[in-house]
Amino acid sequence: MTSRTVKLLADAAAPEDLFHGQWQGRPSKLDTFKPYLDDRWNQGCTNAWTAWEEIVPLGYQGSYQWVRAYFREKRLSSGPVTARPPSPLAVGWILRRPETLTETEHLRLRAVLVHCPELDALTGHVRSFGQILAERQGERLPQWLDAVRRDNLPGLHTLAAGIDRDRDAVIAGLTLPWSSGVVEGHVNRTKMLKRQMFGRAGFALLRERVLPAS
Template sequence: MNEVLPQLNELLFSSVEGVLVESVEVIDTVVRVEARTTAGRAACPGCGCWSGRIHGSSCTNAWKLWEEIREQGCPRGYASARAYVSRTLRGKPQPVGPRPPSARAVTRWILTHPDALPEGDRLQLKAVLANCPELTALAEHVRSFGHMVAHLQGDRLPTWIEAATSTTELPSLRSFAPHLERDLDAVTAGLTLPWNSGVVEGHVNRIKMLKRQMSGRAGFDLLRKRILLA
């Protein structure tokens, strides 16, 4: 502690001479220092009060700082603490850390097969999951479902639904899973059989496009010919 006292004095009490630090308290990310001046009375940098006892804090919450110094007997009001924080603390440049990944990026990482993720994305996803147990559980459910789709293992769907329904930390997934049971046979067939309705959906999309192109320009007969002959 002795080696950091000069830095604390310079940071918090640079305008006061003859400072003697009495206590240093660290609470979470807030460092609170109580000291007294050996040069008689001085203007406290924490509240502006002319006194022999001074205090300082790296907290940038004006209300919290005012509550702390009020308990120490400071006669100044909240406006003084707010002015001090605005003038002294909030004006200092704050360290800029790495930008957190967006929700879109994290979603893409989770939906991508782990073997297809670049090394940089894989490391970032690992760091995100390490700090969020809910996302870790979600990623496990998503990858389990993706494995069923890729390997046509529809027989595992009831087990997946049961596991997703029993989860408590993912309410959205918990409410989604029971909807699959409304048409369980169709969903199971889609996860088991090699056929799908992709071709039909493609034709439906083409018909809708032709209908939009000819809206207000031609009647049903011409529309029918375009659909059949196009």
């Protein structure tokens, strides 16, 4: 045991003080549940034991000490407590098909969405659009665009405006069985050949390479 470790143990006033240092900032089992704990704190639940009992059924497998340390950090903070943005893990749960999520992932995602109406609405729109895309239900796109505009979600409003500028083409792409993928493949191949020979060959040689490749 090094002298630094001995000093750290000697100076610790509480067990949670030992969580600082080289381990600070690293991912922990509590990270996924911090948005939920932030919301509960803002609602007036400042009892770490109560909060720990609430997140255990949601799938938390860490110790009570981590929850206690997180709440102690909030008490010592002079600034206002605000909910943290969703973690990349929660974003992954939203983007995946609901049927591919485990029961624990469903519960954890529900714990995040129940305290964030905007994120809950976003999840509904994302999954609805995913269904339209996967099941080729282009006729539902106008209703989806109307539903998006009714919610205060600026990011989706930008997406909706972009789709609206070429609505007929998007609906056709989400409905008709034909695909321009083959054409796009030939275009990309031609661009690649042109880049390879840029400045070193004229049109005649480029034509000889492109036509056999087609």
